[in-house]
Amino acid sequence: MNKIKVGIVGYGNLGRGVEAAIEQNEDMELVGIFTRRKPDAVGQNKNMIHISEIEHYKGKVDVMLLCGGSATDLPEQAPYIASMFNIVDSYDTHAKIPEYFSAVEKVAKNNGHACVISTGWDPGLFSLNRLLAESILPEGKEYTFWGKGLSQGHSDAVRRVEGVQNGVQYTIPMEEAVNKVRNGEEPELTTKEKHLRDCYVVAEAGADLARIENDIKTMPNYFADYETSVTFITEEEFKEKHTKMPHGGVVLRSGKTGENSKQIFEFGLTLESNPEFTASVMVAYARAIYKFAEEGFTGVKTVFDIPFGYLSPKSPEQLRKELL
């Protein structure tokens, strides 16, 4: 079998997740990991390559998996790399997707490459389920709940509070709200009723805990509109219990058909490692975009444009026989 030759661009949590996911897929082969850091400093016994060398890999890598951040890395890297390679990314700034799509598409088409953007789980699998559910149940109401999960942005906000040495924030769906939706009650839910913000904070020695708690709970945009819980812990407890990156959530649609029959559609993920799961989704989509490239497609696709059959190493015949 000809393996699909892939490259990784960026070696943070997501990049390491992709590296591990490739190991689980026999039809894939890792050519190299491209990094802006000094390759020697990043890892021994790995094929680490400085990003400036990437153009020398044209024709040697079938798909590049872009593992940088959406704020600054991807808007700069994706068009550049799509001029040389087929790419997959997990661009997740929802509001800017149309603009990003256009920027990558222009380069991909001009240079004859195939790309899939905004894979992962939200955007990604959650988006797919929102689309599927509303297409099947046009009369209905959709809800997305996130968590229990670590929110990077909110954890950063906690750590910026004066007197905070370390901190983490978990977003937790309100069980009562989720159950109302599951019962088909189609509730109107405020922000406060949907999610709880659960913070674990290590305070600096001598810091005023009451003031820290108040600063967090009243912080505009991040916490003021939510029910927020603040628990002070030691640095030891923090290191022991709060260094993983769990996440997940549910997409629910409650609809009505025919003679007023309630129909509930639910998709959920419970992830011990958010970056590893996102990486696993990216790898499946790398296989899909490789197949599209082989068929001659050039341009950009999203998860909405890719049949699930393309995600699998199995043939259409095998899929119909085993999984339909």
Next chain:
Amino acid sequence: MNKIKVGIVGYGNLGRGVEAAIEQNEDMELVGIFTRRKPDAVGQNKNMIHISEIEHYKGKVDVMLLCGGSATDLPEQAPYIASMFNIVDSYDTHAKIPEYFSAVEKVAKNNGHACVISTGWDPGLFSLNRLLAESILPEGKEYTFWGKGLSQGHSDAVRRVEGVQNGVQYTIPMEEAVNKVRNGEEPELTTKEKHLRDCYVVAEAGADLARIENDIKTMPNYFADYETSVTFITEEEFKEKHTKMPHGGVVLRSGKTGENSKQIFEFGLTLESNPEFTASVMVAYARAIYKFAEEGFTGVKTVFDIPFGYLSPKSPEQLRKELL
């Protein structure tokens, strides 16, 4: 807007569900309902047409939705109707799908039509989720639980027992088993541990209830391998509480990624009306196959070959902006 002109073949529960679903989709228009019965006997004020007239509707119907049964209707009807129209069906005899696919594909290709077979939820949405989950989490274990739901086959079996006047059987997932899977324990589950068979029986006057209960519980293939519950009720209670057709279930995959991180993927449906939901899925796939036919596709597709974007009346641009 040019509406998609659809026809319904067969007017049982599923056909009536399709009729209702078309009402919920503004881009669709019902041309007629084709039936083997005397059209006058079926419904007033409806465009009921005898099946023998179907060939006169060539060119007047964009997609025919086949609502017959999988045992005898569809294997006979689908190839015949695919010689004249694009079709959608919910063929659900899992083991015979490859053979059925080939039979329909030959006719569809020879006559230039586009078909999608085996839509609905299992096969259908459940199959899609099994495929998606195993493509993303290749190292893992998949579980499907059905119910709480009415099983037509098992209800028929109950009614065949001597002394039974009326009866119904619900398949119910064992909560303990489902929770073990959700916790990522990857249990090995026997048939008995996965589902409970819950029967409600109206006995004939003077019948031996203990013998009926024993006959049901020991019935090979249907009940002997399961934990089975039998409750005797009156005909009135039966009519009041047991004439709906609820169903549903969950597809779960428990997988591992990277550094042994547990990742749980779950898709679930809770349906008050199984036929109405299946019908709603068929209507969304009718839209998809219509678009493929417009693009010039001929042959047969399954849910594995159709991107979700095709299911929606929205444009790709709108979908990226609103739902990704």
